[in-house]
Amino acid sequence: MDKLMNNHWVMKIIALLLALMLYLSVNIDNPTSPKQPPVSPLFPTASTDTATLTDIPVRTYFDQENLVVTGVPETVNVTLEGPTNSLVKARQLKDFEIFAELTELNQGTHRIELRHKNVAEDLDVSINPSVVTVSVQEKVTRDFPVEVDFINQSKMKEGYTTDQPIVQPNVVRVTGAREVIEKISTLKARVNLQDAEETVKEESKVTVYDRDGNILPLEIDPTVVDVTVPITSPSKSVPFKIARKGELPEGLSISSIEPNPNEVTVYGPQDVIDQLEFIDGVEVDLSKIKEDTVLKVDVPVPDGAKAVSPKKLEINIDVDEDKEKVIQEVPIQTIGLGEEKDLEFVEPAIQTVDLNVAGAPSVIDELDASDIELFVNLADLGDGEHNVPIEVNGPQNVTWSLPNDEVKVKISSQSS
Known part of the structure; x- marks a missing residue:
């Protein structure tokens, strides 16, 4: 017995058993004490x-x-x-x-x-x-056309309007329950036109609506379409002025020059076209014409405008050999003479001249003195004799020459 008591391993085992018994006795005596932690099992379970x-x-x-x-x-x-x-x-x-x-x-x-x-x-x-x-x-699948719904159409630039929209593809396939498919009223793709002033191109989601305007949740193929909305700007039809440059070969004259069409349409902001009366700058080069010709010429776009239609004009030009003619005693008119002044023609002494004209026979044969205006401008001229150039105003496609390019006149103040 003494040997067992002196063995340190035996003493350790006894001490462990005593400690375990003491621990169990304390927990058994206070099973419901809220201050004591629960007994931990020797083999704890997973949490x-x-x-x-x-x-x-x-x-x-x-x-x-x-x-x-x-x-x-x-x-x-x-x-x-x-x-x-x-x-x-x-x-x-x-x-x-x-x-x-x-x-x-x-x-x-x-x-x-x-x-x-x-x-x-x-x-x-x-x-x-x-x-x-x-x-x-x-499940039912049907094809439906796509309509375009314009947003903010009233907020487009002033005077601009929409043309027929183009939808690609214009028919889409809708799949869903039969009773829902039968409720479909319209399919719409929306396009915003606020501040639009030129063609609008957008990708737009397709939405399905019933008769009350409610959105129906259905499968759509394709779900997005391409929409093109042509925008027409304010327009105005105006005439144009043909500017001639160069000269016809010697011995030829223009018998007629007729554009087709006679007017062009100008597109642009309202304030620009409102002020436009005609188009300038349609040019014809006479030096290149040797016979009857149809020219195609560009129409310039006026400043501030967007476009013109048509962009090119056809101008029919007929030519003929020159014919000369003398129109006698064409009166010389005066302009610019003050009311308190008197006028006397010195040279020529009479207030008429003979005018030599040349042009196509069809034009010259019909020409007389009433078709020609001769005048001298006397504005700002004081008393005394003056050599004043004669200015001629006559029809197009006619050339002319004068015996003298000037007249001598005498201006004097009226006596009081």
Whole structure:
């Protein structure tokens, strides 16, 4: 016995047993004491926990080729409870699935329970909502035309208007439940026209509406179309002035020059075209014309305008050999003479001259003195004799010459 008591291993075992007995006696005596921690078992069990995962997608199994299902939520909340290790793994991977099994359901309305799979066996699963009402209907596909809905049309630039819009493709395919398809009233693509002053090109989403203007949730193919809206600017038809440059070969004259058309349409801001009376700068080069000719010439776009139509003109030019003619005693008119002044023609002494004219026979034969204006400008001339140039105003396509380019006149103040 003494040998056992002297063995240190024996003493250690006895001490351990005494300590364990003391610990158990204390806990047995105070089983409900709120201040004492619970007895830890010799072999503790794994801890448990709870977690709620939100917005978990729901898959739906049904005959997608022939049926349409509504009422299944896109996402649900899932509460998992169980061992912490399994719970942490499920939260991180989210490799489980929540689904609605509808493959055996007939057409109509049904209440079904959402199910799950690929969840660890030691986890309890609670789905919210767990039961949903679904509708199973026949799938129908039809083609519908797409209309264009203008937004802010009243806010376009002043005077600008829309032309017929072009939609590509102009017909789209709509798929959905038969009873929803039958509610379709219109399909529209919207285009914003605020401040529009030129052709608008946009990609626009197609939206399906019922007769009350409500949007119908249907499958559309394609969902986006290309819309082109021609914008017509304010316009005005105006004549144009033909500017001639160069000279015809010697011995030829223009018998007629006729443009086609006689007016052009100018497009642009309202304030620009309101002030426009005619177009200047339509040029014809006479040096290149040796016979009857049809020229195609560009129409210039006036400053501030957007465009002209047509962009080119056809000008028919007929030429003929010159014919000369003398128009006798063409009167010389005076302009600019003050009321208090007297005038005397010195040379020539009479207030007429003979005028030599040349041009195409068809023009010259019809020409007489009434078609020609001769005048001298006496403005700002004082008393005394003056040599004043004669100015000629006559029809186009005619050339002329005078015996003298000037007249001598005498100006004097009237006696009071």
